[in-house]
Amino acid sequence: MNATMDTPDTRPHLWARGVAVDFTHDGVRNRVLHNIALDIPRGSFVSLIGPSGCGKSTLLKVLAGLLAPTEGEVRVADVEPGEAARQQRIGLVFQEATLMPWKNALDNVKLLMEIARRDLNNDQINERAMEMLTLVGLEKSANKLPSQLSGGMRQRVSIARALALDPEVLMMDEPFGALDAITREEMCEFLLEIWARTRKTIVLVTHSIEEAVFLSQEVHVMATNPARIIETLPIALPLPRCEATYALPDFGMTAGRLRALLKHGHGAGAAA
Known part of the structure; x- marks a missing residue:
């Protein structure tokens, strides 16, 4: 490291x-x-x-x-x-990743921003979500569904989602x-x-x-x-x-x- x-x-x-x-x-x-x-x-x-x-x-x-x-x-x-x-x-991460199974990794990271960040447009939300996926090393898995990810990868998406709001x-x-x-x-x-x-x-x-x-x-x-x-x-x-x-x-x-x-x-x- x-x-x-x-x-x-x-x-x-x-x-x-x-x-x-x-x-x-x-x-x-x-x-x-x-x-x-x-x-x-x-x-x-x-x-x-x-x-x-x-x-x-x-x-x-x-x-x-x-x-x-x-x-x-x-x-x-x-x-x-x-x-x-x-x-x-404050950002929260729990034992279960609690990802939406029908959303891909990128859309799961975007979820909280779409709810809470009314000051950001869609392009800005997409850019921020991709930055967070890159931070957790999953930029190449942006289009994968949770069922296509390992347990550790799902938790990385969960952490990226929490970090997206910059707590x-x-x-x-x-x-x-x-x-x-x-x-x-x-x-x-x-x-x-x-x-x-x-x-x-x-x-x-x-x-x-x-x-x-x-x-x-x-x-x-x-x-x-x-x-x-x-x-x-x-x-x-x-x-x-x-x-x-x-x-x-x-x-x-x-x-x-x-x-x-x-x-x-x-x-x-x-x-x-």
Whole structure:
């Protein structure tokens, strides 16, 4: 990987203070998130990791403006997440690519722009969509339907679609969870390339210890009972990262530290 990265701006691009989320079911109040505090610098790559049921996806929904917290404050680029989403400052990528099966790759990338970018004409939308497909290495697959693409290629189209609106923050919920191990590693290297080129702030939810260590500058470790962040672990591995990174002694030590934290924080709790 040829891209290089500068040290990111240390001013918080995204922050949360005292965030809690309660759900009520059959009259019983259940605390899903408790007293969450986060500071995410502009241009950084951070991961949220924790055992199943610790509320990682719920926290991502709060940060993305999809779910209002019961308590606390969240800001993205100095505004509330809902407003940041309306201003198209937030891009979302989920585990499933959720592409329209009857649209080719180019038209799937164009979809959000056609809805949200009334200031662009058709030629400008086409040009921007092709730029994004080129960015993710799929310019030669522009006319292919999702059924003609591999799982990794479909996720690349999904990432291109999210980037087409030029968001400041890219939030990703287990985007590679459905891929095989080799494709998943390839997608991790690809994602670091995209991060290096675009300088986006990326927030990733993952269950994978190795994925979190390989991709991140910082990992926020979550636990259950109550659902909370128990530690923030800086990742000091050198950039750029590649296949050889997995063999570094520091990689193994960091992964071991995360594994110990996850075992310590594992327990019964709210559903993610």
